[in-house]
Amino acid sequence: MERNFYIINMHKILYLARNLHEKGYNNLRVIPSLSSSGMYWRCIFLVDVNGKRNNLYITNWIQEFYDVNLKEIDLDELTRLFISEEKEFLKNAKSENNQYVEWFKNVLEKVKKDELPYAFSDFYSSTHYWKTSIGNKIKIIPGEEKYNF
Template identity: 40%
Template sequence: MVKELHKRGYGNLRVIPYISPTGLTWRCEFIDQKKQNEPIAASKWIHIKGNNNLQAEIKLSPHELADLFIVENINFLEQCKGKNDEYEKWYSQMVESLTEKELPYEFDVSDEFFGADYWLTTENRKIVTLPNGN
């Protein structure tokens, strides 16, 4: 969905993925690049809108989720308008590098923040981040 939002002109939308304190769930928040808004708990929003069942596959396509996200979060997204070619390219390549069930995360809430130069994945791979952080 984020790749779709980037295509639609919200290039300053950033993603912060992390593992919950219990270690049982993956979470993701959206922030605007300038951090002018409160983050949005995107992973929770996607599950509620996608099917309201954390165990089931999400039924909506990334395009459909983006349509709905824009309608429901336009005030947040207004702060994300613009191009950010470096981040958009990095994000797209990062997503394409993941396997089907692999999830990236910047930190583990119960443990530690890894640093600004990499994220880990659920397959124990390191993903190099941009020099200015996620």
């Protein structure tokens, strides 16, 4: 069976966020969604400082550096590249947000390798949970829905 590098590499984005959390960038949030057609997964990295939000479309960013359909991206290389290229974006991401970081670790334990979560799409929006590409639900932290665009 042919490997779907798109899903594998989009999944790496979630682990990139985990790696960034482990390096102290705990104010980084992940906002996954589906395109209006429902065919493409999108993801935003968001940093909120006193209500001022800065976001980066990580699914676009990753494709500037890699052909996500060609081969599996090395996570350590991706992490180093992101930190090197996005110093300005990350400068306000260093802070304490232990509740979110623990919740996100839990998300990664629940999501399978061939599964991608989404907080919203054109046809779905919830204040209580994220859905996944295979129909599972992941409960969110109360109040996190305010970050869904």
